[in-house]
Amino acid sequence: MGTREHEIYDIVGIGFGPSNLSLAIALEEHQSNTSDQPVTSVFFERQAAFGWHRNMLLPQATMQISFLKDLATFRNPVSRYSFVSYLHASDRLVQFVNNQDFFPTRQEFHQYLEWAESHFSDRVTYNAEVTGVRLARDAGTGPEQCLQVEVRDTVSGATRSVLARNVAVSTGLVPRMPTGMERDERVWHSSEFLAKYGRMDPAELNHVAVVGAGQSAAEITKFLHDMLPHAQVSAVLPSYGYSVADDTPFANQVFDPAAVDHYYYGTETTRDAFWRYHKNTNYSVVDDDVIRELFRRAYEEEVAGEQRLRFLNLTRVKEVKRSGNDTRVVLHSLLDGETEQEMDVDALVFATGYSTMDATALLGELDRHCLRDEQGRHRVERDYRVVTDEDLSCGIYLQGGTEHTHGLTSSLLSNIAVRSGEIAESVLRRRPSPTAARGEA
Ligand code: FDA
Ligand code: NAP
Numbered sequence: 001m002g003t004r005e006h007e008i009y010d011i012v013g014i015g016f017g018p019s020n021l022s023l024a025i026a027l028e029e030h031q032s033n034t035s036d037q038p039v040t041s042v043f044f045e046r047q048a049a050f051g052w053h054r055n056m057l058l059p060q061a062t063m064q065i066s067f068l069k070d071l072a073t074f075r076n077p078v079s080r081y082s083f084v085s086y087l088h089a090s091d092r093l094v095q096f097v098n099n100q101d102f103f104p105t106r107q108e109f110h111q112y113l114e115w116a117e118s119h120f121s122d123r124v125t126y127n128a129e130v131t132g133v134r135l136a137r138d139a140g141t142g143p144e145q146c147l148q149v150e151v152r153d154t155v156s157g158a159t160r161s162v163l164a165r166n167v168a169v170s171t172g173l174v175p176r177m178p179t180g181m182e183r184d185e186r187v188w189h190s191s192e193f194l195a196k197y198g199r200m201d202p203a204e205l206n207h208v209a210v211v212g213a214g215q216s217a218a219e220i221t222k223f224l225h226d227m228l229p230h231a232q233v234s235a236v237l238p239s240y241g242y243s244v245a246d247d248t249p250f251a252n253q254v255f256d257p258a259a260v261d262h263y264y265y266g267t268e269t270t271r272d273a274f275w276r277y278h279k280n281t282n283y284s285v286v287d288d289d290v291i292r293e294l295f296r297r298a299y300e301e302e303v304a305g306e307q308r309l310r311f312l313n314l315t316r317v318k319e320v321k322r323s324g325n326d327t328r329v330v331l332h333s334l335l336d337g338e339t340e341q342e343m344d345v346d347a348l349v350f351a352t353g354y355s356t357m358d359a360t361a362l363l364g365e366l367d368r369h370c371l372r373d374e375q376g377r378h379r380v381e382r383d384y385r386v387v388t389d390e391d392l393s394c395g396i397y398l399q400g401g402t403e404h405t406h407g408l409t410s411s412l413l414s415n416i417a418v419r420s421g422e423i424a425e426s427v428l429r430r431r432p433s434p435t436a437a438r439g440e441a
Contacts, residue, residue: 009040011397011427012149012164014130014362016045018052018113018413019170019399022071022420024120025081029072030424039428042162043120044151046129050117052110055194056216058223063109064215064245064287065255066102069414071116074257075421081119086112127154132364133167135392143432147366147394166427169362170399173354173411178211181320181350186327190216190351200347202228209234209329210349211317213242217351218286222294224349225309232308234343235294236331240313242294245285246278254278254407255414263407264382274407282408283353320348356411357401359386370396373404380405383426384419395430397423 011027013020020043027039072079079085083104087093090111096104104112117124129152136148147164175191183189188196190212205228210221213235221235253259254274263274298309314334321328327348333339359378360367369392371379378398379387384406386396399419402410409415 006163007040008146008163008165009042010164010431011039011041011166011168011395012147012162013041013043013168013170014133014149015170015172015399016043016050016117016124016126017170017172018071019416019420020168021050021113021117021120022416023168023170023399023423024123025072025079025116026075026417026420026424027427028120029076029079029081030428036428039424039431041123043124044128044130044149045124045126046154048127048154050114050124050126052113053106053191054110055192055196056190056219057107057110057194058219059107061106061219062103062287063106064103064247065412065414067104067109068102069255070112070417071420072417074415075417081116083109083112086115089115125151128152129154130362131159133362133396134364134366135394136163142393145393164394165431166395166397168397168399168423169357169359169401171357171359171362172400173357176353176355177350178317178352181317183350184322186322186325186346187320187348188350190220190349191354193220193349197347203230204325205231205346207232207234207343207345208347208349209236209343209345210351211236212351212353213237213239213286214284214351214353215245215286215290216353217349218242218290218294220349220351221309222290222297225294225297232310234310234312234345236312236315236317236329238314238316238334239284241311242286242291243280243284244288244291246281247287251278251281254281255409255412257415257418260406260409260415260419261382264405271404271407278408282412317350354411356403357398359396359398359401363396366392366396375404377404382422384423385426395427397426399423 013023027041031038067083070083071081073082087096130149131152132150134148136146147167148161149164149167150161152159175189177189208224208231210217221233225233263271301307301309316332317329318332319330327345329343329345329348331341331343369388371387373379380398380402381387384397386398400411
């Protein structure tokens with residue numbers, strides 16, 4: 001899409017994953033209910049087209065939230081952008097109900113997201129990486145102040161900028177490798193799994209290993225076991241086997257919109273309790289059916305006397321030695337804290353999780369106007385707006401990276417419909433009146 005150079009957009013979205021897609025929907029639905037001046041918005045996405053963790057779209061992998069926790073329903077149950085609307089438009093609503101499953105496959109949910117995105121393509125530029133945000137030159141401190149968002153075309157390398165009263169930073173989770181481990185064509189992080197796996201000749205993969213005990217690790221282990229019937233598959237687990245993701249009704253309440261208030265307005269003790277008791281709803285845990293399936297496979301192999309799926313419990317990777325196509329992994333056993341063994345593999349997958357979004361680098365110089373708590377983390381208002389000093393009146397909204405203030409849903413889909421609605425409302429509420437923006441008394 002084309003952006004207008006001198007226009008000051010009410011909000012510029014950085015990244016166009018589910019969070020900012022949900023924000024685009026919230027802004028549009030607000031507009032259709034009011035005669036207010038339209039909220040102007042544009043979004044920039046560095047990928048070539050819409051894609052939601054494409055490298056983990058493994059066959060049969062299912063969603064970890066109900067289909068009703070889609071882009072809009074919890075904010076607006078009659079939204080035309082709901083998952084139910086998508087099913088209806090795809091002529092699949094009846095069969096979906098007959099299937100009696102709250103948890104669609106990730107592939108189906110991806111189709112839903114693409115369908116929703118197709119209604120907003122006039123507001124998004126792809127192959128467009130935001131490289132920085134700064135105060136526009138000559139910007140005052142009043143309502144006329146605006147931000148300059150720097151954008152690089154990832155194909156041509158050309159740069160340009162757009163002006164904004166607010167930005168919504170939604171750049172997503174950051175893949176995390178263990179310290180000292182480097183990725184290459186044989187050593188992968190789970191976030192690049194399908195792309196890198198697709199470049200290999202499966203016949204050359206005779207021994208593969210997966211590091212980690214979370215959902216990504218378990219799904220990749222199962223996938224490799226399915227796809228490489230000739231290969232040894234080793235799961236390197238820091239724990240004593242996989243632990244189950246608590247998906248039971250009481251625990252699920254930590255993802256409720258109301259839990260955000262309890263977390264945000266709670267004390268340090270409240271917040272600590274959320275993490276202490278309920279971290280196992282999301283981190284380093286695996287869905288029950290996947291755990292049972294992996295165990296069953298290994299047991300059947302044991303019975304048949306042909307073990308090719310192995311679980312190395314309480315084991316960590318100490319070192320990876322690479323030479324050409326050879327990959328030697330040095331393993332350290334936590335069983336006695338001493339034993340080391342070496343293992344040769346044809347591919348090694350680190351499913352070692354993600355770090356939370358951090359807007360600091362993107363904000364650059366602007367970050368000095370953003371206030372931080374005693375632990376150095378951004379202070380964030382309830383409406384997801386970064387607390388800034390009095391010299392900055394523009395809004396920096398965070399969709400992600402707010403675990404410390406808003407709790408567990410920060411990096412998840414569970415609450416994006418409501419969160420996006422809250423951000424849209426905040427932008428509208430704080431919008432200067434047309435006369436103030438023109439500097440009239
Ligand atoms: P997301 O990461 O999806 O999107 C961010 C976008 O910003 C990306 O498209 C990226 O390319 C773009 N971007 C980054 N930097 C940029 C820049 N400088 N300029 C322009 N664009 C930039 N949660 C859940 O609740 N239920 C679930 O079932 C799952 N399933 C799941 C599967 C897998 C494999 C993973 C890794 C994670 C999940 N999650 C999840 C959690 C996940 O964080 C969540 O599903 C969404 O991806 C969050 O959406 P966002 O839009 O916030 O980030
Ligand atoms: P994760 O839950 O953070 O798990 C990472 C795993 O790697 C943990 O077992 C962790 O162990 C281990 N690990 C980290 N550093 C390590 C190291 N140096 N050496 C050995 N092990 C190490 O990450 P994830 O599995 O990628 O999941 C991330 C998010 O994506 C979650 O929200 C998850 O639910 C979601 N997800 C969803 C789906 C789906 O929808 N189907 C699929 C995949 C992922 P420790 O516990 O010791 O740190």
